[in-house]
Amino acid sequence: MHGMSNSVEPYNDMWMDCVSNNLISMLINENKSFRNISLHMDSMYLKKVYNQSYSSENIQGELVSSGAYFPKIEYSLDMLDELIDSYVEEFSNLESDVHQCIKSALCDGFYVFVTVDRYFYPSGVNSNISHLYHPTFIYGYDEEQQCYLALEDCVVMGKMDKYRIPYYSVDASFEHLINANKPIKLRLCKVNESAKGFQHELEFQRLIEVLERSLAGTPKYNEDYDLHYHTGMDALDSYLSEFIFLFSNLGADDTYRTRTLSFCQNHTRNIEITHKIRDNYDINVLQIEKKYLELYKMWKSFKNSSFYFLEKRKVGYSISSKNMLELHSKLEIITEMERNATELLLSACCSL
Incomplete structure (x- = not known):
């Protein structure tokens, strides 16, 4: 493969949300004991009031x-923010080389959340059906196949799997975002040093x-x-x-x-x-x-x-x-x- 891939595997033990599950995947890649991180979080049933x-x-x-x-x-997901450093970059036009920014960050050891509209995915529950702006988790890219390597729940909602997103799908989404006067957002993430001293008690x-x-x-x-x-x-x-x-x-x-x-x-x-x-x-x-x-x-x-x-x-x-x-x-x-x-x-x- 001409490209690169940061090590990561889908986390499906517990469904929290599409961002948090991927952040936990990052932590588990650093230390397998983070698979039990949900034991150290508060959990509570929550339901919208109807009336x-x-x-x-x-x-x-x-x-x-x-x-x-x-x-x-x-x-309670606040501990994820404490264990993972994040940097946000925004682009308001297509003049900047967003792809190069993503690839450079990946090569520097970051994982990248990219705002992508799932409507433009080649497959999945929203593909060519409904627009859904989504923080797509990218861990690598493949230049031969012209695609990004991602963890996604777009095929089965609530279940993360490895998924390839063509560059042309991302480009179409970027154009749609800019035309709708919405910024292209990148969130660069890396596990910080405090994760090494996390108390699993x-x-x-x-x-x-x-x-x-x-x-x-x-x-x-x-x-x-x-x-x-x-x-x-x-x-x-x-x-x-x-x-x-x-x-x-x-x-x-x-x-x-x-x-x-x-x-x-x-x-x-x-x-x-x-x-x-x-x-x-x-x-x-x-x-x-x-x-x-x-x-x-x-x-x-x-x-x-x-x-x-x-x-x-x-x-x-x-x-x-x-x-x-x-x-x-x-x-x-x-x-x-x-x-x-x-x-x-x-x-x-x-x-x-």
């Missing part, structure tokens, strides 16, 4: 159709605080987007009350699939946390570990059933009331199990 004001009457319907009202797992008091917040379900307000959210158990209670309406009116299902899969992944993380507690503290967490394993299996069953109904819908079958009630019943059981497991873990932690 709130919007700037347009159409927005609420669009959010319902896109699956934006389904809950997700929010992780469970912060016990922080875990207790997260469990308490989850049970309290404190409302959250995002000032940047002027949006209100349910958190913790309140997010799941709200999800349960709105599930049949939201699932019945779901249009594109990529967001729903990605978020529902992440619930299963989150409980593999919770099981690992119980192992950490067992190994480092004098606390019997065997029953709690079993609870999280049961939750993993319940979410997986819920995921499989709902995905099956969505696949049938694609070939013309309607989702019956019986199917809806079946899913709602599973979700009701899961919600109670989530509350019980959280209470048990908090009680065990507070007993130390």
Whole structure:
């Protein structure tokens, strides 16, 4: 291959977002123990409040159709910014050689996020269908094949894979951005020295605080987007009350699939946390570990059933009331199990 490639592999243990997953891939490449970095992050269910004001009457319907009202797992990602140095460069015209800037950065050991419109990708869920400005993660380039080497979830949403993006796709996206009066943004990233001294220890008091917040379900307000959210158990209670309406009116299902899969992944993380507690503290967490394993299996069953109904819908079958009630019943059981497991873990932690 005439070109170069920085070492990196896709990280798919836990879905956070398309930027954070790739930053974790960088960290794992430096130190394999960073594969467990999610154990050191706060995690919390988060769900948009349905009844709130919007700037347009159409927005609420669009959010319902896109699956934006389904809950997700929010992780505290601030530690990634502490472990990785980033430098941003912007280009407002096509006169500069952006490609040379990208390639020079790669040769200097940087990984590069580049704003690219997925509409111009040669394949994937948005290819020639819908415009989506996206921070594409580039780790190398191939001059013979005239393409960049990237990690992408454009084929299966929420699953990173190695993907080749032709230079002509990037050029078409750059032209589209400039014509829309939007800058071409590059974010150059490199793991910093502090990663070598990262303490891979469970912060016990922080875990207790997260469990308490989850049970309290404190409302959250995002000032940047002027949006209100349910958190913790309140997010799941709200999800349960709105599930049949939201699932019945779901249009594109990529967001729903990605978020529902992440619930299963989150409980593999919770099981690992119980192992950490067992190994480092004098606390019997065997029953709690079993609870999280049961939750993993319940979410997986819920995921499989709902995905099956969505696949049938694609070939013309309607989702019956019986199917809806079946899913709602599973979700009701899961919600109670989530509350019980959280209470048990908090009680065990507070007993130390």
